Amino acid sequence: MIGCRAAATPIDQNDKITAQSGELVDREKYQRLVGRLLYLCHTRPDIAYAISIVSRYMHEPRSAHMDAVQRILRYLKGTPGKSLLFRSNGHLTIDGYSDADWASCLDDRRSTSGYRVFVGCNLVA
Structure with missing residues (x-):
């Protein structure tokens, strides 16, 4: 995602993600990525809410959940200097x-x- 466009917020305010949103994705890849983001939210509390949303779906991730994780990554790309x-x-x-x-x-x-x-x-x- 090096060449991706940065996002202004870590999660879309009006996006309602459900357990059945989209097709199934690779569970191990999703779990590794969300796990790393969970670790990062100790120093970046601005992503804590978004991480709490995507971590609900660790057992059966779908494409909409992966899209939300990728938006968090795009937000992090645009805000490298933010921290406590x-x-x-x-x-x-x-x-x-x-x-x-x-x-x-x-x-x-x-x-x-x-x-x-x-x-x-x-x-x-």
């Missing part, structure tokens, strides 16, 4: 925020939730 930045601001206040989109998964009607924890003004989780 820690600054000293003189206080260590801990703030946490959470959100959930109730029953948004079209397969099992479960909600997808996310959270952020800040120490001072630094994102740590």
Whole structure:
């Protein structure tokens, strides 16, 4: 994917992926790729939501799931300098925020939730 076009976001906001979206793809290749992206999201929290979506389909990946993984790779290509930045601001206040989109998964009607924890003004989780 060296010559691919960069994407502005890691996942399309209006894209509703289901378990039966498209034809079956190589499961081992998909699992290796998503596994590497899971490791990367420790330093790149901007892709954590997209990775949580594509990791749902590790047992039976389909072409739409692989397309979503490739979009994450295209996003990473366009944002090589993004990572966590820690600054000293003189206080260590801990703030946490959470959100959930109730029953948004079209397969099992479960909600997808996310959270952020800040120490001072630094994102740590």
